[in-house]
Amino acid sequence: MSNTVTYKELSSIPVLMDEYRNxxxxxxxxxxxxxxxxxxxxxxxxxxxxxxxxAHLAAYTSATGLRLGNELPLTYPYVLSFPLVMKVLTASDSPLNAMGLVHLNNKIEQKRPLTVEDTFDIRVHADNLRPQNKGVLLDLITEVSVDSDVVWTQTSAFLSKGAKLSSSSPYKDKPAEDGRLLGTAEATEGTPTSTIRVTPEDIKVYAEASGDKNPIHVSNLGAKAFGFPGTIAHGMWSTAAALRALEGLIPDAVRYEIDFAKPVVLPASVALFSSQGANGTWELQLRKASKLETLHANAKLEEL
Incomplete structure (x- = not known):
């Protein structure tokens, strides 16, 4: 069922913390x-x-461990556009409360690298409301265009745990899904490509660089209010950090998919595993270094 949306043009990117207050x-x-x-x-x-x-790009690359250069990191447009995501989620016709949503998975498709010289048009809308095994899912779709050509597209699936579709929803009879893009993650073997140590201070630095100061990431009390034992790393910090293993190896036209599993509770040591298949596709996993059976994220990067 197609979703026809109306784009409202804003003069500038909203302040993310204003959207959190809303x-x-x-x-x-x-x-x-x-x-x-x-x-x-x-x-x-x-x-x-x-x-x-x-300066903002430099702060972001420093906080994620990615390279600062003329080409933007694959994940950087996320932080530019996320305030618009929150604005869609707090609009009067949003079907879900923005507070408490769980970022379940993320897919980025890029036709070519974006650069510091580019001027972007960014638009965000929501689609694909559907039942999930533990609640309701909604996709937030972001498009970044240069000279009217859509260069970078992202689909982020957010879960409202415990929510149910309205009895009058046209989607109520859809079969519930688990929400994973990549299916069940295979167990890893061998030695990690690297081990990443991440502290609450590191994530506060990322929160400052990204603008995402959600209490679950920067406040122990805030994290515990939402059921976490302590502050947790942003899912998109993990998404960016996993790309450290592929610096200089990412194709110009690429698809990057990631499923988030157990949150990274801070402080933590995270084992990063990377392997390339015969077809050139990279498989990436983040696991708890002291307990490798604990999966934090499962990802795949492939050339388009």
Whole structure:
């Protein structure tokens, strides 16, 4: 079922923490919007003429361990566009409350590397409301265009745990899925490609660089309020960190998919495994270094 959206043009990228404050207000009784998981939202947003702030890019690469250069890291447009994602999720017709959503998986498709000289148009909309084994899933789709050509596309699936589709939703009879892009992760063998030590301070640095200061990442009390034993690393920090193993090896036209499993509770040592198949596809996994059976993320990178 096609979702026709209307893009509202904004003059600039919103301030992410303003959108988080809107999300917090949304769950206050008598103040917030009453949500119903019935339809895909029609509200969407776009910003034209976005350029790269070199200091911001440098802070991001420093926080993720990725290379600073003329070409943007594959994951960098995520932090540019995420405030628009949050704005879609806090719009009046969003079917889910933004607070408490779990980022379940992420897919990036890139036609060519974006560069610091490019000027972008960024647009975000939501689609594919559907049941999941533990709640309801919604995809947030981001497109980055240069001269009207869509160069970079991302689909992020967010899970509202415990939610149910409305009895009047046209999607209520869809079979529930587990939400994984890559299926069951195979057990790893051998020695990790590298081991990454990550501390609460490291993630605060990433939070500052990305603008994503969600309490589950920067506050022990905030993390425990959402059921975590302590602060956790951002899923997109893990997504970027996994690419450290592939610096200089990523094709220009590429698809990068990742499923998030157990969160990285801080401080942590994370084992990064990477292997390349006969077809050139890279398989990546992040696992708990002291307990390799604990999977944090399972990813695949392939040339398009």
């Amino acid at each position: 999300a917090v207000k949304d769950v206050i009784p008598g103040i917030g919007e009453k949500r119903s998981a019935k339809e895909n939202p029609k509200t969407a947003y776009e910003v034209k003429g976005v350029t790269v702030d070199i």
